[in-house]
Structure formats: structure tokens, C-alpha cells
Amino acid sequence: MVTKLVFRFHPPLFVIFTANRILRKRLLTKYSLIRSSSTKSSTINLSINRDYCYGPSLDKGKKPYQFSHQQDELSQVSSVFIDDGEEDTLFDKERFSRVYDIAAIRVPAEDCFALENQLRGHLLNWPRIRNIARVSGDEMEDGFKMMLGEKVPEGDEDKNFDALNRRIYGKTEGDGETLSPVLYRDKLVKSFNTRGFVKFRNLAKISRPKKNKKMVIEGDEFDREKRIGKNGISVVEVVGDRDNDGDDMTGLLGDEFKGGRWRGSTRLLLLDEQYANKDVRELPEAIKVLFSGDGKHRRSCELVKCRLTLFYNYWQMNDILEALLPNGIIVPTAFEIVGHIAHLNLRDEHLPYKNMIAQVVLDKHKPKIKTVVNKIESIQNDYRTMQLEVLAGNHSLATMVIENGFRFHVDIGKVYWNSRLATERQRLVNRFTNADIVCDVFSGVGPLAIAAAKKVKHVYANDLNPSAMEYLERNCVLNKLERKITVYNMDGRRFIDAIFTSQKTRCITQVVMNLPNDAAEFLDAFRGIFKNRPRATGIPMPMINVYGFSKAEDPEFDFHQRIRTALLEFAIEVEMHRVRVVAPGKWMLCASFVLPESVAYANQS
Numbered sequence: 342m343v344t345k346l347v348f349r350f351h352p353p354l355f356v357i358f359t360a361n362r363i364l365r366k367r368l369l370t371k372y373s374l375i376r377s378s379s380t381k382s383s384t385i386n387l388s389i390n391r392d393y394c395y396g397p398s399l400d401k402g403k404k405p406y407q408f409s410h411q412q413d414e415l416s417q418v419s420s421v422f423i424d425d426g427e428e429d430t431l432f433d434k435e436r437f438s439r440v441y442d443i444a445a446i447r448v449p450a451e452d453c454f455a456l457e458n459q460l461r462g463h464l465l466n467w468p469r470i471r472n473i474a475r476v477s478g479d480e481m482e483d484g485f486k487m488m489l490g491e492k493v494p495e496g497d498e499d500k501n502f503d504a505l506n507r508r509i510y511g512k513t514e515g516d517g518e519t520l521s522p523v524l525y526r527d528k529l530v531k532s533f534n535t536r537g538f539v540k541f542r543n544l545a546k547i548s549r550p551k552k553n554k555k556m557v558i559e560g561d562e563f564d565r566e567k568r569i570g571k572n573g574i575s576v577v578e579v580v581g582d583r584d585n586d587g588d589d590m591t592g593l594l595g596d597e598f599k600g601g602r603w604r605g606s607t608r609l610l611l612l613d614e615q616y617a618n619k620d621v622r623e624l625p626e627a628i629k630v631l632f633s634g635d636g637k638h639r640r641s642c643e644l645v646k647c648r649l650t651l652f653y654n655y656w657q658m659n660d661i662l663e664a665l666l667p668n669g670i671i672v673p674t675a676f677e678i679v680g681h682i683a684h685l686n687l688r689d690e691h692l693p694y695k696n697m698i699a700q701v702v703l704d705k706h707k708p709k710i711k712t713v714v715n716k717i718e719s720i721q722n723d724y725r726t727m728q729l730e731v732l733a734g735n736h737s738l739a740t741m742v743i744e745n746g747f748r749f750h751v752d753i754g755k756v757y758w759n760s761r762l763a764t765e766r767q768r769l770v771n772r773f774t775n776a777d778i779v780c781d782v783f784s785g786v787g788p789l790a791i792a793a794a795k796k797v798k799h800v801y802a803n804d805l806n807p808s809a810m811e812y813l814e815r816n817c818v819l820n821k822l823e824r825k826i827t828v829y830n831m832d833g834r835r836f837i838d839a840i841f842t843s844q845k846t847r848c849i850t851q852v853v854m855n856l857p858n859d860a861a862e863f864l865d866a867f868r869g870i871f872k873n874r875p876r877a878t879g880i881p882m883p884m885i886n887v888y889g890f891s892k893a894e895d896p897e898f899d900f901h902q903r904i905r906t907a908l909l910e911f912a913i914e915v916e917m918h919r920v921r922v923v924a925p926g927k928w929m930l931c932a933s934f935v936l937p938e939s940v941a942y943a944n945q946s
């Protein structure tokens with residue numbers, strides 16, 4: 342019997358191509374299995390119903406604004422952008438706003454946490470959305486609440502306001518004579534201080550102009566600021582609120598659930614999305630009890646309809662890129678971070694959308710990331726620097742990196758830097774002792790040399806790239822290690838010869854050679870380095886730590902062969918360590934071995 346799996350999507354769920362999307366849908370979707378008996382072969386229809394997708398998604402919810410242009414499909418946005426360097430022209434961020442209808446219970450602020458515990462399991466459980474929301478304009482000072490009183494007998498509501506008016510203005514409507522200007526000013530002095538109202542701080546806030554915020558009052562821009570709110574992630578509004586929309590929630594709750602309005606600060610407890618638009622009778626007992634006759638919270642809880650709007654800032658980088666990139670293009674998710682710079686390695690298929698991708702990376706990693714770059718070509722030059730193109734943010738490629746507690750200034754346009762080697766550098770430093778004298782032949786800006794200098798007696802660091810040397814000198818000072826590092830700027834082979842033959846330098850015990858493409862070929866420089874010294878002096882042989890790449894089936898064997906060939910010595914005991922895979926089937930290795938005496942004292946180079 343053949344078993345066939347058929348996915349059937351209910352409209353309007355559209356077909357999703359990328360691996361990411363399929364995976365996400367799988368996680369979020371409930372499957373219903375229907376076994377079809379009509380055919381000979383047994384067919385299982387996996388029916389995916391969009392209504393069951395839990396959690397926020399760009400496919401769910403309503404768009405709050407109607408766009409004037411017809412290219413409304415998010416996947417088409419990419420083809421209409423104009424890159425003039427302004428971030429907002431790349432794509433319209435408003436297109437990522439989504440509105441969701443949800444139900445909430447409006448509760449007295451002081452009961453909110455107790456009720457949150459009580460309703461656990463029935464509250465909204467969406468990532469980055471708090472299930473307690475404040476009701477704008479519903480905050481009340483304690484003093485004010487006391488004056489109003491909690492329970493107002495029917496028909497007496499105005500009495501409390503009269504009392505309040507008398508306290509503030511000395512009189513209320515129909516109280517006879519107005520106060521004399523002197524008395525009135527005296528009253529004001531008691532009610533105000535230099536910052537505004539003494540008793541009603543919120544009123545004072547409203548009447549005072551905002552301190553540092555630029556007031557954008559023209560048209561749409563003002564509206565947007567107001568809408569998006571402080572965090573720019575989400576906003577909750579009560580719809581059909583009693584103040585705007587009639588007297589009570591009878592329609593929603595039914596007559597038996599009619600309750601009095603709480604006088605004081607309130608909070609919204611957002612209910613799980615499945616309870617949106619439900620009548621109170623359809624809610625679980627744990628919620629219903631709040632509105633029933635004997636409930637402790639009777640008359641102080643209200644069921645309200647809410648609109649939860651999620652903005653561009655809410656969505657994760659993947660959500661946005663999935664929506665922006667055409668179907669079938671894999672969403673780029675990984676990039677390297679060097680200080681404030683995000684370093685992308687985009688595939689050819691991404692290049693038409695590179696600015697848009699970079700903008701999303703920048704937006705989603707602010708403020709840590711300030712610049713987004715893409716590698717233009719693979720590393721080919723001697724200094725191992727990369728050709729980079731700045732795609733978004735500021736154009737500075739000089740940054741500061743913190744690695745294993747040390748600080749490094751680097752300009753990734755001028756010098757080599759690879760954060761992925763941090764663990765390997767630490768591994769090597771852990772093998773050094775405080776008696777070691779280290780020689781770093783290809784030191785770059787000094788990530789290993791500086792970390793080693795903290796531990797060992799002295800470090801001799803060298804690099805061919807003059808910019809790398811400049812940065813290394815700076816970094817020595819930055820880490821207060823300038824007295825323990827001597828810096829050289831010469832070719833590696835000449836440096837090995839100079840450092841081992843000089844009478845001034847100390848006796849080297851550890852050599853590091855991190856130039857994986859070519860370092861093994863520099864090993865011949867060690868042949869005969871001690872040939873002018875008598876063997877009897879008993880100089881300890883240095884430990885050589887050399888890096889290399891290998892694509893061979895047995896990378897260790899392959900690299901060992903290269904080392905033997907370069908040293909012209911076949912009896913070398915080498916300890917191999919696989920550092921990382923740098924490309925499919927290509928390993929970076931570190932070989933550590935004690936330089937054989939036969940090589941160091943050889944007569945011929």
C-alpha cells in the first residue's frame with residue numbers, strides 16, 4: 342500500500358517557498374489528518390487551517406492603512422524601491438503594521454497582578470508583548486481617586502465633581518459670587534508651583550511642552566508618532582469604549598454581567614487571542630467568575646474589545662526579510678559582527694536586494710550595529726584584507742572590538758580581522774606559560790600577541806602590512822602592554838631569521854604562524870637558524886604552532902606532509918588540531934611541534 346502525504350492549504354493562506362517559512366508554519370500550525378478511502382492507494386490529506394495558527398504573523402491581522410498604489414503585495418515592494426541613500430525610500434515600513442482584534446479585561450490597577458496570576462493560561466502569550474497594558478488617559482492620582490470616592494450612588498455622580506471644583510476653584514456652578522481676583526490668585530498659588538500643578542502632576546505634564554522631543558505637528562507625521570507610541574513596537578487601544586460608545590458593555594456581556602465603572606487607575610489584561618470577539622458566556626469559568634454576581638471583582642472588571650497594533654519594530658529580521666524578498670530566495674540570516682559593523686556575505690541572488698537587506702539588518706540591530714557592509718570579492722591580497730562595500734549606516738570601517746577582555750582598534754578596510762578565531766586564539770594562549778617568550782610571525786593588529794603578552798614574559802610581533810603595525814602599536818598602548826611587546830614590520834621569512842639570529846632578542850620558546858594559506862611554506866626559514874651556535878649551549882628548541890588549510894580527505898595527513906616537505910625532515914611528531922571548517926570540505930588546522938634540532942642546526946638552508 343502506498344501512502345501519500347498531501348498538503349492542502351485553506352485559502353487565503355498563500356504558498357510559502359523558503360525553508361524558513363515552511364519550518365515556521367510547521368511549528369505554528371495544527372494539522373488535521375483526513376484519511377481518504379476513495380482511492381486504492383491510501384492518501385492522507387494534511388489539511389492546514391490558518392485559523393489555528395497561534396501567535397502574531399504578518400499573514401494574519403489587518404493592515405491599518407490602505408495604500409494608494411496598487412502594488413500592495415509585500416513581495417513586490419523590492420522591485421519598486423529607489424535607492425537614493427535615504428533609508429525610508431528603500432521600502433515602506435508602514436506596510437508591516439498589523440492590527441489584531443483581541444479581548445481584554447479592564448481591571449483596577451491595584452488588582453492587576455493578582456488577577457494576572459489568577460488568569461494564567463488564559464492571557465495573551467505573544468513574544469515581546471506584555472499581557473498587561475495601560476489604558477491611555479486612565480491613570481489617576483490617589484488623591485484624586487479619594488476625592489471621587491469609589492462607589493457613587495446612582496444619580497450622585499456630579500456631587501463629587503462639585504466637591505472637587507470647590508477645592509480647586511473655590512466654587513462650583515451655582516455657588517453664587519465669583520472669587521475676588523486677589524483670592525483667586527491666592528488659590529492659584531496654592532495649586533501651582535514653578536513646574537505646574539502641584540496636585541495633578543499628569544495635568545501639569547499635559548500643559549507643559551515636551552522638553553527634548555522635536556514636535557512634529559504637520560499632518561501624517563504627527564499622527565504616526567502618536568500612533569506608534571514610546572517603544573515603537575506595539576500599541577493597545579480599547580475599541581467601543583464606554584466613554585465613546587454608549588454607556589456599558591451590555592452588548593458584549595449581556596444584562597446579567599452589567600457592572601459599574603471603576604473609578605481610578607485601570608489596566609488591561611489582554612486575553613488569549615482565541616477569546617477575541619467572544620461573548621462572555623463562551624469564556625472559560627476562570628474568566629466568567631470575574632463578572633458573575635458573587636465574584637470578588639464584580640463591578641470592578643469590564644470585558645472590553647481591543648485593537649492591538651504591531652509595528653515594523655515588532656517584527657524580527659527574518660519576518661521582514663521573508664516578506665520583502667521574492668518567493669524562492671533564501672533569507673540571509675547569518676552575518677559577522679565586528680564592533681559596530683555587520684559584515685554580510687551575500688549570495689549573487691541577494692545582490693539586487695542588498696540595500697534593502699542591509700537596511701533591515703541595521704534597523705533590527707540598532708544601536709549596536711551602525712554600519713552594514715558586504716564582501717565584494719574573496720580575500721586575495723597579501724595583507725588578507727577584504728574588499729567591502731558599505732550598504733547601510735555610516736561609512737566608517739574603523740571600529741573597536743572587545744575579545745576575551747582585550748580591546749582592539751581595527752579598520753576592517755585596511756587590516757585583517759576575524760572574530761571567529763577568538764576561541765582558537767584563547768586555546769593557544771592557554772597552552773603558554775608565564776616563562777614563555779612568544780614570536781608571532783603574522784600578528785595582524787595583535788589579537789593573539791596582546792592576549793599572550795598579558796601572560797608570558799615577552800612577545801615579538803611582526804606583520805608585513807604597515808597599517809596592521811600601526812594598529813598593533815595603538816592596541817598595545819590601549820591594553821597597557823606596550824612594555825611587553827616589541828613590534829616589527831617586515832616579511833615573515835626575514836623576521837624569523839632576524840629574531841632567531843639576533844644576539845639582543847631573548848630565547849624564543851613559542852612561535853605562532855597564522856597565515857593559513859602560505860604559512861607552511863615559510864617553515865623552511867627555520868632550517869639552519871642555529872647553525873652558527875655551538876650545540877653544547879643547550880638552547881631549548883621552540884614550539885612551532887603553524888596554521889594551514891586542507892581540502893584533502895585526510896586533512897591531518899595532508900598538512901603533515903606539507904610541513905615535512907618544507908622542513909626537509911620526515912621524523913617530526915606533530916600534534917594536530919582541527920580549528921574550523923572554512924568552506925564545504927575545507928578545514929583550517931593548527932599543527933604544533935617542537936622544532937627538530939636536526940632542522941635548527943642544519944648547515945644548509
Ligand SMILES: C[S@@+](CC[C@H](N)C(=O)[O-])C[C@H]1O[C@@H](n2cnc3c(N)ncnc32)[C@H](O)[C@@H]1O
Nearest residue numbers: 723724757783784785804805806832833855856
Ligand atoms: C590571517 S592574518 C592573521 C592575523 C592575526 N594573526 C589574526 O589572527 O588576526 C595574516 C596576517 O599576515 C600578514 N602577512 C601576509 N603576508 C605576510 C608576510 N609575507 N610576512 C609577514 N606578514 C604577512 C597579513 O598582513 C595579515 O595581517
